[in-house]
Amino acid sequence: MGKKTRTRAAAATTDGENPRRPCPCGSGKRYKACHGAGDDVIVIRPFEGLTSEPDLVAMREFLPSATAPLPVRDGAPATLASVLPGASAALVRVNGEILLGMQVQTRSGDLAADLAAALTWARSAEPGSSLPVVGPSLRSSERLQDLLDPDAHLDLTVHKDFAWWLADDGEPGAEAAAMLERANSVILPTEQVEGKGVRAAYWVDTGSKAHLRWVRPEPEDRLMAALARLSERGELELSADSRYAGSFRAHGLLVPVWDLDQEMHSSEWSEPAASFAARLEETLEGLDATPLTVDEHRARDVLAGKQITLR
Structure with a gap:
């Protein structure tokens, strides 16, 4: 690797990587077909x-x-x-x-x-x-x-569509209009869920299901321990109309996902999300004082089996 490669605490360098192993960026590709193709630094x-x-x-x-x-x-x-x-x-x-x-x-x-x-x-x-x-x-x-x-x-x-792509300087040309129509045709209805203690939580209707995707800032190990404790207590769901589906990793953060009652409006999830945020915060604070029990460790293993990595 060249001397120009930057060194950062948050980065994992490609020195010594086996080109046949999965790329550490989490793409799922082999290293040689991903970041191993050039002189680069992978910031997880x-x-x-x-x-x-x-x-x-x-x-x-x-x-x-x-x-x-x-x-x-x-x-x-x-x-x-x-x-x-x-x-x-x-x-x-x-x-x-x-x-x-x-x-x-x-x-x-x-x-x-x-x-x-x-x-x-x-x-x-x-x-x-x-x-x-x-x-x-x-x-x-x-x-x-x-x-x-x-x-x-x-x-x-x-936004509900991509109308903001168009500047306020006249009608779009045929090519721009066609691009906008194609983009709008595949957009999934998405809304931000707001409430006390709720940030970066998003409701989405995929057509067959509705989900809540909630990007969490906590370190993964700590968050997983708290989710496991809530699961063992039967408090992992947002409400009786939801089901914890699993989580995915994206750029170093964990994103828990819940399946939701598709008939409910996105705004109806503000209060359940706020209640869950309060439970999660309390559970996170209690982790230092009370380690996970054997049953909670088992619950953590079950939740870990429902994880995937995007990046």
């Missing part, structure tokens, strides 16, 4: 240190249409988006507005560095320009954490 938890980390993970992985003003330290305006037309990394509208895309095609192992590079590119780009992908020549040692207010939450808006 790219948004660590930011209060907005759970929402950033949600925007990257499963929110279909969402935007949020980016809380940059210097105050220069930019908008973060779940996905941009053509899955672009960035675009600058004719009026100078900057948009950065989260769901892009990239082989980089550090999403935070890619976003920082895309923002730097956009600030000097001509209005009307777009950046399809962040290439190696654009990356530097700067990361998203270097540019954002670390304590700021994202003021995130979940």
Whole structure:
């Protein structure tokens, strides 16, 4: 590996990786077909240190249409988006507005560095320009954490469609209109669930089922211990109209998932989610004083069997 490779506490380097083993980024691909294809650093938890980390993970992985003003330290305006037309990394509208895309095609192992590079590119780009992908020549040692207010939450808006793709400068052309129609045709109804103690929880209707996906900021071991204790107590469900389905890992965080009664409106889950948040917080606080029992360890093993890794 070249000397230019960055070393970070949150990163796992590719030195010594067996090319036939699964890539440590969690993609499920062999290392040689993923990050082993080039000189790169794999950052397992790219948004660590930011209060907005759970929402950033949600925007990257499963929110279909969402935007949020980016809380940059210097105050220069930019908008973060779940996905941009053509899955672009960035675009600058004719009026100078900057948009950065989260769901892009990239082989980089550090999403935070890619976003920082895309923002730097956009600030000097001509209005009307777009950046399809962040290439190696654009990356530097700067990361998203270097540019954002670390304590700021994202003021995130979940949209019902992709109408916000269109600038307010006239009717879209035939190609843009067709792209918008295709994107809108596959969007899944998604809503943010809000309540006391609830953050980064999202209701989604997949057509056959409704789910609540809740990105949690706690370390996985601690969160799993708390979920196991709640499971053993029969308190893991949000309500009688829900069922804990399992969890998935995404960019270093665990995302518990519940199956929900599809007939209930998304807003009806605010109170059950708030009640669960209070139970979980109390359980997390009690872990240090009372270790898991034998039965709770068994419950943890059962829950661990319901996990998958996205990244």
